[in-house]
Amino acid sequence: MATIAGEPPYQERSLFVRKATGLVRGWSVHDAFIYAAFSINLITLGLYIFSFGPFIPKASLLLAVILSGAYLVFQTVVYAALIAVMPRAGGDYVWVSRVIGGGLGFTLAVCGWWFINWHWVPIYANILTKEFFQPLGAILGWSGFVSFFNEPKGIFTASVITALLAAFFISIGMRGYARLQKVCFYGGMLGLLIIFGLLIFHTKTAFQSSFNHYAVKTYHGPPNAYAATLKKGTYSGAGSLGGLAFGSTILLIPMIAFFNLWSNWGATLYGEVRGASDFRKNITAMAGALVATSIGAVIFILLIAHTMGWNFYNSANNAFWSGTDSMGGVWPYPVTLATFFVSPWLQFIVILLMSMWFFGWVGTVFLTASRVIFATAFDRILPEWAARVDKRGTPYYAILIMLGPSLIISYFYAYNSTFTSWTLDATLVIAVTFVGSTVAAGILPWRKPEIYNASPIAKYKVAGVPLITVSAVAFLAFLGFCIYKWLQDGVYGSNNHGSLIYMGCLYGVALGIYIVSRIVRRRQGMDLGMVYNEIPAE
Amino acid sequence: MRLYFATDVHGSETCWRKFLNAAEHYKADVLVLGGDMTGKALVPIIDDGGGKWHATLLEVRTDMTTEEEVAAFEDKVIRRGYYPFRTDPANLQKLSEDESHWHGLFQEKMLETVEKWMRMADERLGGTGIRIMCSPGNDDQFEVDEIIENAKTVELGEGRVVDLDGFQVVSTGWSNRTPWHTYREEDEPDLRARLEAAISQVTVSPERVIFNFHCPPYRSGLDDAPELTEDMMLKDAGRAVKPVGSTAVREAIEAHEPALSLHGHIHESRGNCRIGRTLCINPGSSYEQGDLMGAVVDVDGKKKVKRFLLTSG
Numbered sequence: 001m002a003t004i005a006g007e008p009p010y011q012e013r014s015l016f017v018r019k020a021t022g023l024v025r026g027w028s029v030h031d032a033f034i035y036a037a038f039s040i041n042l043i044t045l046g047l048y049i050f051s052f053g054p055f056i057p058k059a060s061l062l063l064a065v066i067l068s069g070a071y072l073v074f075q076t077v078v079y080a081a082l083i084a085v086m087p088r089a090g091g092d093y094v095w096v097s098r099v100i101g102g103g104l105g106f107t108l109a110v111c112g113w114w115f116i117n118w119h120w121v122p123i124y125a126n127i128l129t130k131e132f133f134q135p136l137g138a139i140l141g142w143s144g145f146v147s148f149f150n151e152p153k154g155i156f157t158a159s160v161i162t163a164l165l166a167a168f169f170i171s172i173g174m175r176g177y178a179r180l181q182k183v184c185f186y187g188g189m190l191g192l193l194i195i196f197g198l199l200i201f202h203t204k205t206a207f208q209s210s211f212n213h214y215a216v217k218t219y220h221g222p223p224n225a226y227a228a229t230l231k232k233g234t235y236s237g238a239g240s241l242g243g244l245a246f247g248s249t250i251l252l253i254p255m256i257a258f259f260n261l262w263s264n265w266g267a268t269l270y271g272e273v274r275g276a277s278d279f280r281k282n283i284t285a286m287a288g289a290l291v292a293t294s295i296g297a298v299i300f301i302l303l304i305a306h307t308m309g310w311n312f313y314n315s316a317n318n319a320f321w322s323g324t325d326s327m328g329g330v331w332p333y334p335v336t337l338a339t340f341f342v343s344p345w346l347q348f349i350v351i352l353l354m355s356m357w358f359f360g361w362v363g364t365v366f367l368t369a370s371r372v373i374f375a376t377a378f379d380r381i382l383p384e385w386a387a388r389v390d391k392r393g394t395p396y397y398a399i400l401i402m403l404g405p406s407l408i409i410s411y412f413y414a415y416n417s418t419f420t421s422w423t424l425d426a427t428l429v430i431a432v433t434f435v436g437s438t439v440a441a442g443i444l445p446w447r448k449p450e451i452y453n454a455s456p457i458a459k460y461k462v463a464g465v466p467l468i469t470v471s472a473v474a475f476l477a478f479l480g481f482c483i484y485k486w487l488q489d490g491v492y493g494s495n496n497h498g499s500l501i502y503m504g505c506l507y508g509v510a511l512g513i514y515i516v517s518r519i520v521r522r523r524q525g526m527d528l529g530m531v532y533n534e535i536p537a538e
Numbered sequence: 539m540r541l542y543f544a545t546d547v548h549g550s551e552t553c554w555r556k557f558l559n560a561a562e563h564y565k566a567d568v569l570v571l572g573g574d575m576t577g578k579a580l581v582p583i584i585d586d587g588g589g590k591w592h593a594t595l596l597e598v599r600t601d602m603t604t605e606e607e608v609a610a611f612e613d614k615v616i617r618r619g620y621y622p623f624r625t626d627p628a629n630l631q632k633l634s635e636d637e638s639h640w641h642g643l644f645q646e647k648m649l650e651t652v653e654k655w656m657r658m659a660d661e662r663l664g665g666t667g668i669r670i671m672c673s674p675g676n677d678d679q680f681e682v683d684e685i686i687e688n689a690k691t692v693e694l695g696e697g698r699v700v701d702l703d704g705f706q707v708v709s710t711g712w713s714n715r716t717p718w719h720t721y722r723e724e725d726e727p728d729l730r731a732r733l734e735a736a737i738s739q740v741t742v743s744p745e746r747v748i749f750n751f752h753c754p755p756y757r758s759g760l761d762d763a764p765e766l767t768e769d770m771m772l773k774d775a776g777r778a779v780k781p782v783g784s785t786a787v788r789e790a791i792e793a794h795e796p797a798l799s800l801h802g803h804i805h806e807s808r809g810n811c812r813i814g815r816t817l818c819i820n821p822g823s824s825y826e827q828g829d830l831m832g833a834v835v836d837v838d839g840k841k842k843v844k845r846f847l848l849t850s851g
Contacts, residue, residue: 387811537828
């Protein structure tokens with residue numbers, strides 16, 4: 001049929017949708033990007049782990065961030081595909097339990113998202129101390145306050161504050177927490193732009209002078225602290241900024257994974273998705289956050305090199321971790337160093353702004369765990385009360401079983417150095433959970449063909465092989481390499497014998513809960529196998 | 539008595555087939571479908587001439603050249619919960635330009651499907667002694683009730699009390715107001731009056747009463763749905779969820795304390811909770827994936843439900 005000039009051309013309609021509950025126009029990729037960006041948190045996780053860069057001789061931090069950031073796009077494809085095929089709250093638990101088996105799904109998810117997050121509380125607390133309490137305390141001249149957080153009681157106090165904050169954010173509900181995260185994102189971005197501006201518009205000479213001034217005035221460091229730092233911290237194995245020592249750089253990637261392995265952190269929260277566009281949106285949000293954060297990291301690293309000097313940055317970190325620093329035992333937080341160009345009050349305000357990267361992020365330590373607790377309680381593995389909510393919708397028991405053990409673990413973490421070393425495998429345990437989900441993703445087209453073929457991702461293939469499988473194999477290779485290096489090489493601080501035994505015990509406890517639960521439920525006349533078994537459709 | 543409950547299958551034939559097979563799979567005596575049986579979309583399969591056809595599902599265009607391919611595509615659409623129809627470009631344009639025309643076609647396809655489902659129930663479960671009850675939900679047009687009413691094997695639940703092996707099931711698919719202005723929704727006071735009218739027909743003690751109300755109780759954890767913007771987008775990428783259940787349903791449960799209260803409506807809010815001594819269940823829905831979410835519940839007439847499991851079949 002001819003189109004009359006001036007009228008919009010007829011567009012063939014491929015779907016007629018009537019009025020029905022739940023039909024929405026989609027969701028904003030921008031919003032999803034914000035939440036993914038909070039999980040791969042450049043300021044908290046990134047800057048903290050970058051300070052361990054000097055431990056891998058000759059490695060290029062810049063190259064490691066770029067290579068790992070690009071490669072981990074495979075991870076985002078795996079998780080976006082899993083969400084598209086089985087969009088369920090409970091994420092890793094639901095996928096592994098439905099595709100591989102309930103026992104494995106429960107054990108991996110409970111260890112990787114619940115038990116291990118008790119141990120992440122002191123890690124979060126350590127970052128809170130280094131990026132909030134100590135720099136702000138130092139500016140205010142509260143030297144006792146600053147040194148308090150280097151002591152066991154300070155570490156424990158920070159852990160209690162962290163755990164209570166996370167519990168509070170869960171108690172206000174997803175709606176409130178989502179809004180808080182958004183506010184924190186914009187506040188944090190403003191702070192980051194100010195930091196970038198300060199580093200762009202000042203010279204290395206100006207930095208040397210500022211550092212020498214504030215290292216003495218605020219941190220009671222030695223005179224000519226810049227030179228002192230270089231002298232004490234320089235070592236022959238330090239990697240150069242633009243170095244192409246590929247082998248060494250690859251070895252830095254398992255370290256960097258502490259920062260950029262978490263683009264999928266919110267995957268346990270997803271509900272319904274609608275079509276292929278939602279699959280693409282999920283990839284765009286997760287991979288976009290990964291790539292944008294990696295670009296942010298590259299810019300930060302280059303600006304540090306430009307204004308502070310790459311040797312100085314490495315030396316400051318090396319000196320801090322070897323106890324010979326020039327800042328009174330306070331971690332050389334790059335944000336603090338960048339604010340040395342402005343007055344102490346402005347320093348205070350900018351560090352406060354940058355702390356929003358922590359406060360918008362801290363709830364994640366319990367949030368995902370609460371979803372796993374709910375999903376496993378609804379499957380009757382955990383008792384019914386674990387998923388109970390009060391009239392305000394607060395999951396008080398789930399909060400309690402996150403909060404209580406995390407406080408006990410934080411106490412031992414603070415006061416018992418042997419126990420502290422047992423927690424070193426915290427990243428490894430989550431990576432093992434990812435292995436389970438990634439294997440489930442890889443075999444999904446064959447294990448659940450009906451569900452897979454009915455999903456919008458079934459059309460995506462690479463040389464005839466489902467994209468989800470190709471991406472899963474690629475991501476498995478990454479995880480396998482990281483896990484091998486973490487177990488094999490002491491430099492990552494995670495091949496501690498005691499830690500492996502301790503983590504093994506956590507897996508044992510999780511498996512024990514599952515077995516006991518199956519026995520108890522069977523005695524009650526319930527076969528938990530019914531939870532996962534598919535009803536024949538024909 | 540073992541009861542199997544599922545809800546919100548929204549036209550998915552895979553889910554309906556699984557629902558009928560659930561009796562044998564879970565050894566259930568009674569099957570209850572909680573509402574929203576009918577699909578949400580029509581999918582045109584367009585004749586390009588010369589034996590060629592094309593259609594788009596989930597934003598993926600499929601070109602077909604044989605009758606087998608077209609039939610397989612239709613089957614795929616039906617399994618997902620949509621209604622396929624064959625047309626040509628000229629008729630499709632006419633249909634697109636006339637809302638009443640395509641609404642009529644929608645209703646025809648939808649009712650045809652419900653009739654087909656009733657026949658399937660007769661074929662599979664007729665004469666087995668297994669009771670099946672359906673109660674249309676807020677998304678189901680009123681014409682659906684008549685078809686169920688006239689079915690041989692399936693019993694209609696809407697607005698009435700159905701006796702099941704010494705237990706009484708009170709049902710309604712009506713909900714409180716939604717942003718979509720669906721067929722069976724009303725203000726909370728009216729809903730409360732509707733619920734009370736149905737409950738007043740109950741003649742057994744609360745331990746033997748089962749509520750089958752499509753809409754979940756307010757602030758129960760079974761009613762958390764994503765908050766929407768004014769232009770019907772998911773706020774905060776779907777992370778900002780809020781309770782949207784009915785206060786009338788909650789008040790009815792608190793006032794009458796049945797042993798069990800079955801709900802649906804909010805697909806994402808799978809779970810169970812207790813309000814007083816009442817066990818409330820929303821098994822959720824994953825109909826688009828062909829995954830039948832359900833609940834297997836054993837009741838014995840004592841104060842509390844004997845046992846239950848949420849299943850994903």
